[in-house]
Every structure is written in structure tokens, then in C-alpha cells.
Amino acid sequence: MNDRQKPVAVVAIGGNSLIKDKEHTAVRYQWEAVRETATHIAEMIAQGWTVIVTHGNGPQVGFILRRNELAAHEVHTTPLDLIVADTQGSIGYMLQQALDNEFARRGLYRRAFTIVTQVLVDRDDPAFQNPTKPIGGFLTKEEAERFAAEGWPVVEDAGRGWRRVVASPQPKAILEENAIRAAAEEGWIVIAVGGGGIPVVRNEKGELRGVPAVIDKDRASSLLARSIKADLFLISTGVEKVALHFNTPQQRDLDRVTVSELRRYMAEGHFAPGSMLPKIEAVIEYMEAGGKHAIITNPPNIVRALNGETGTHIVHG
Ligand SMILES: Nc1ncnc2c1ncn2[C@@H]1O[C@H](COP(=O)(O)OP(=O)(O)O)[C@@H](O)[C@H]1O
């Protein structure tokens, strides 16, 4: 099979799943998580998939922003679009190196590379007035109240603690889409649309300009999967399966769910905004645009999920 005939998967890796856990966020733990994730993606590629890797950056963007603020008396601060670009570079670099090492270890003739990706958003998106995207680490209620008093918008995030939030406009177009497609067709393992893409708008002269926001990477990854007509959209996150009544004694994990069932569960409020809800909306959008199959699972279960042994599988119906 040549590279153009291989099935194409967009694999979206969560920013939270790229830190070890909320207590272990230092760079060495990020490397551990990236290297572990890379082994599973390499196995997928060994099994015959062409993979386009996208990734989140929520925790990492928040850490860089905070570092900026703490050092603001000494060095200039950086706008959010540049911070997103920074994370595309740093996380892209980590994934690229970890994947290349894994390919070499397995004797797989593959190389990975990262495409700095700009994503067009609407200047008038109401999201700019209503920040919803959680970034940075998890705070206690007391810490969150203290930061809120300093002007940060904060939200409670899926029972895991409090987090700062920033604007998260809808992705409209991936400006480097043709480059991503062409590189994947040539057999490259492309890392792209990092952190949902660098948010840009067109000004009155039609020129591109960055805007201060963090696009949801699941929404942007769904847009990519739809645009390139990917055979599979796989979201790798912190849970093996999506659940109903998540984090309660009534929790029930979903193995196989149709799009219409998923819509109903979404309307019943089973999926937390800012964490699972955007993933569910992203897979529904992908499936309703003609996508074939979507999976939500965690990194260690990627290959088992592909073999139908675990994960939440979203199918037509
Ligand atoms: N219904 C649900 N089923 C499973 N997980 C859920 C649900 N609602 C909220 N979550 C939480 O959402 C998390 C995934 O969101 P998040 O950590 O923001 O994603 P990412 O991996 O993209 O960083 C899961 O790890 C889990 O803690």
C-alpha cells in the first residue's frame, strides 16, 4: 500500500493528557507523557494508518501566561497569539522528537514534522466578550477567589478544581490546510493545528492579524478532519471512555454510541462545558459532515480502541 492509499486519522491529543497529572506539571513529566503518547501513535502508524497529530495547549498556555505576568516588571509581556505559537513550537518539538525516536526504535521509515498553523476566526465572535476556555493549572477555590479579585475570569472545571478562562472563538478555516494535506499524502507524520491553531482575523485591508484567544483544539481538529475527509477522528484525552453521570455513583461508561444518542445525552447535560462538551460537539460535527468513525479514549488505550476493545466509539445512527 502506498502512502496515498493508507487510511488517514486525525488524532487530537489533549493538553491535559500531555502533562502527567495536575500535581506533576514540570517539563520532565511533560516529556514522560509525550513519550508515552508517541509509543501509541507509532503503533497506530505501524498498523498502517497515516496519522495527522493535533494537540491541545490549555495547561501550557496558562503556565506561560502566568510566567509572563510574574516577570512583567523585568521583561516585556507577550500577547496570547504569540503564546499559542510558542506552544505549537514547544509541544510540536516534543512530539516530533518523541515520534522520530519511536520510529527509529521500531525501524519504521517515517519522520514527523510540525507545521505552524494559523486558524481564521470571526472578529465579531461573541466568544471575545465571554471567556470560556480553561487554561493553566488547577486552583483551589480560595486561590481562584483571590485571582478573580485581581481580575481573572475563573470557572470550576469538571469537578477537578478551578481554572482561569480566556476567549475561545469558533475556528472558521485552517490557513495551512493544503500544506498539511500535501505533507500527509507524501507520507510525513504531520503535527499541526497545535493548541487549536494560532487565532487570526483579517483586518479592513484583508491582512492577517493575531488575536488574543485560545481556540478549542477539538473544534479545530474536527474542522481539519472534515476538510481533509479523514477516515477516522480520534480524540485522546484523560479518560478511557466517555461517561454518563460522570464522577457520580451512577456513572455509566459509553462503549458504542450513535450520533443521535449522543445529541440526546448532550441535551441532558452529561458533558461538562470546557472539557468533555467541546469534544462531543466536535465529533458530532465531524460525523454529520460525512465522517466515518470517531473514537474518544486515553493514550494507553489508543491501539486497543482501534481494535474495538475499548474507548467510546461514535457511529452513524
Ligand atoms: N461525561 C464525561 N465523561 C468523561 N469525562 C468527562 C465527562 N465530563 C467531563 N469529563 C472530564 O473531561 C476531561 C477531558 O477534558 P480535558 O481534560 O479538558 O481535555 P484535554 O484532554 O483535551 O485537555 C476528562 O479527563 C474528564 O475528567
Ligand SMILES: NC(=O)OP(=O)(O)O
Ligand atoms: N487549545 C486547547 O483546546 O487545549 P486543551 O486541549 O489543552 O484544552
